[in-house]
Amino acid sequence: xxxxKIRKIYALIALGGFLCFLPSLGLSQPCTATVVGGSxxxxxxxxxxxxxxxxxxxxxxxxxEVVQILANKSGITLNGGGTATIIxxxxxxxxxxxxxxxxMVITGTQIFVNGFNITGGVAGIQIAQGAxxxxxxxxxxxxxxxxxxxxxxxxxxxxxxxxxxxxxxPNDPHTTGIEVNDNSSAWIGVSRPxxxxxxxxxIRDNQNGIRVRRSASAVIVGNEITNNTDDGIxxxxxxxxxxxxxxxxxxxxxxxxxxxxxxxxxxxxxxGTAIFNLPNSGTNGxxxxxxxxxxxxxxxxxxxxxxxxxxxxxxGCFNSLEK
Numbered sequence: 001x002x003x004x005k006i007r008k009i010y011a012l013i014a015l016g017g018f019l020c021f022l023p024s025l026g027l028s029q030p031c032t033a034t035v036v037g038g039s040x041x042x043x044x045x046x047x048x049x050x051x052x053x054x055x056x057x058x059x060x061x062x063x064x065e066v067v068q069i070l071a072n073k074s075g076i077t078l079n080g081g082g083t084a085t086i087i088x089x090x091x092x093x094x095x096x097x098x099x100x101x102x103x104m105v106i107t108g109t110q111i112f113v114n115g116f117n118i119t120g121g122v123a124g125i126q127i128a129q130g131a132x133x134x135x136x137x138x139x140x141x142x143x144x145x146x147x148x149x150x151x152x153x154x155x156x157x158x159x160x161x162x163x164x165x166x167x168x169x170p171n172d173p174h175t176t177g178i179e180v181n182d183n184s185s186a187w188i189g190v191s192r193p194x195x196x197x198x199x200x201x202x203i204r205d206n207q208n209g210i211r212v213r214r215s216a217s218a219v220i221v222g223n224e225i226t227n228n229t230d231d232g233i234x235x236x237x238x239x240x241x242x243x244x245x246x247x248x249x250x251x252x253x254x255x256x257x258x259x260x261x262x263x264x265x266x267x268x269x270x271x272g273t274a275i276f277n278l279p280n281s282g283t284n285g286x287x288x289x290x291x292x293x294x295x296x297x298x299x300x301x302x303x304x305x306x307x308x309x310x311x312x313x314x315x316g317c318f319n320s321l322e323k
Contacts, residue, residue, distance in 0.1 A: 031063035031084075044078065044086070051076050059084040059116070064092055066101050066121070071129065073108035080116035082137070088121035099144060099169075102126040106133045113138065123147065124163070127154045127184075134191075136160050136199075144169040147177045147206065150184045150216075158188045159199035167207045176208040177228065180216045180239075189222040189246070190275065198222020198245060198275055208232075209251065212239045212262075222275055226250045231257040232284060235264055235295075243267075245275050248304060249282030255304050256280075256288070258295040258317075266299030266321070280304045291317035 033047035034040040036056045041047040044067045047057045053075035062085045069076065080086075088098040103121040104113070111133040118124040124140035126149045127133045134157040140147045147163035150156045158178060167175025178201075180186045188210065189198050201223045203209045209225040212218045213236040222245045225232040232251040235241045235258045244267035248255040258264045267279045279302020282288075288304035291297045292314035300322045301310060313319045 029061035031059070031061045031065070033057050033059045033063070048073065048076065048078075053110075061085075062087060064089070066093075066097070067104040069104070069106045069108045069111050071107040071109075071131075073111070075110045076108065077112040077114065078116070079114050080138070082115040083117075084115070085117040085119070087119055089119075098122070102149070103143070106131045108133075112136065117141075119143065123149050124166070125149070126151065127156045128152045130154055131156075133157075134159070138162075141165045142168060145172055145175045146179045147203075148179070150178075150180045150186050151182045152184065153182065154184045156180075156184075156186045157191050158186055158201060159191060160201065162202045162204075164202070164205045173207075175206065176211040176234075177203040177206040177225075178210045180210075180212045180218050181214040183215050185217040186219075188218055188220045190219060193276070195221075196275055200224055202226075204228065208234050209248075210234070211236070212241050213237045215239060217241065221245050223247070224249075226282070228252065231255070232282075233257070235262045236260045238262060241265070242276070243280060244299075245278040246280045247282050248280050248284065248288075250284065251282075252285045254287045254290040254312075255282055255284040255306065256290070258289075258291045258297060259293045261294040263296040264289075264291075264298070266297070266301065268299050278302075283307065287312045289321075290314075291319065293317070297321055 033044045056077040102123040104125045107129045109132040114136045117139045119142040122144045123146040131154040137160040140163045143166045147166040163177040204226045208230045209228040209232045211234040216239045218241045220243045225248045227250045229252040232248040232255045239262045281303040284306045287306040288310040290312040296318035298320040
C-alpha cells in the first residue's frame with residue numbers, strides 16, 4: 001500500500017514539474033534561479049537540471065513549482081536567501097496535485113536547502129529513497145499534512161528551521177511538524193556529536209511536533225517544541241530517540257510519548273558535553289512523559305512536566321528514569 005501511494009505521489013510530481021515552467025503569472029517578483037558562475041533560469045527545477053556537484057543555486061522571487069532533486073544529483077546547495085518562496089497551490093496547479101505532492105522532493109545525496117519560505121503541498125520537504133540532506137534556516141508552514149518527512153532509509157540534518165501551522169487538511173488525523181520513519185534517521189537541532197551549542201528548530205502549532213516511527217531513529221536536542229495540539233514528541237513502532245535540552249512546552253497532550261517497542265534516552269548528567277547533557281523542560285497538557293506497551297525510558301527527567309503529573313508509566317513500559 002505504501003509503495004502504491006509513493007507511485008501516485010511521483011506521478012503527480014511529474015505533472016507539477018511540467019507546470020513549473022509556466023510564465024511568471026504576473027508576479028511582482030518572478031522566480032529566478034541562478035547557478036553561481038553560470039546562467040539564470042525561470043524555475044528551480046530548470047537550474048537543478050543543469051547543476052553539478054559543488055554548485056550553488058541562488059533563488060529569488062516566488063516559485064510556483066514542485067521541486068525535484070533526484071537521485072542522480074549530489075553535492076548541490078539551494079539558497080533562498082531568507083526571502084525566496086516555494087508554493088504549491090491551485091491555481092496554477094490542478095487542486096489534486098498539491099493535495100498529494102510535497103513542495104520539494106529530495107532523493108539525491110549531499111543536498112543542502114537553506115533559507116526558503118515553503119508553503120502548500122501535502123508536505124513542505126520530503127527526503128526519500130536513501131537521500132541525504134541538510135535542511136537549514138527555512139520557514140515551512142501551511143501544508144496539508146506534514147512540515148517535513150524523512151522516509152525510506154534516508155538521513156537528514158534539520159537545523160534552524162521554523163515549522164509551524166501544518167496539517168491544514170481537517171480530514172487527516174495524523175499530521176506532524178517533522179516525521180521520521182521507515183528505517184530513516186535525523187539529527188534535529190544539532191549536526192554532530194561534537195556540537196556544544198544547538199541550532200534550534202522552532203516546531204509549533206502543528207498537530208504533533210515530531211514523530212519518529214517504523215524502526216526510525218532521531219537525535220533531538222536544543223529545540224523549541226511548543227503549542228502543538230497533540231504530543232510534543234512521539235516515538236513509536238520499534239524506534240529510538242535521544243532527547244535532551246529541548247523546551248517541550250504547552251503541547252495539548254504529552255511532552256514525550258513513547259510506545260510500541262520503542263525507546264527514549266533522555267539527558268544523562270554523568271556523561272557527554274553540556275548540550276547533550278541538559279534535561280528537557282516545559283509543562284504540557286497531560287503528562288511530561290508517557291510510556292506504554294513495551295516502551296522503555298532512561299535518563300534524567302529534569303523539569304519536564306504536565307498538568308496531570310510529570311510521568312505516566314503504564315504496564316509493559318520499562319522505566320529507568322532518574323529523578
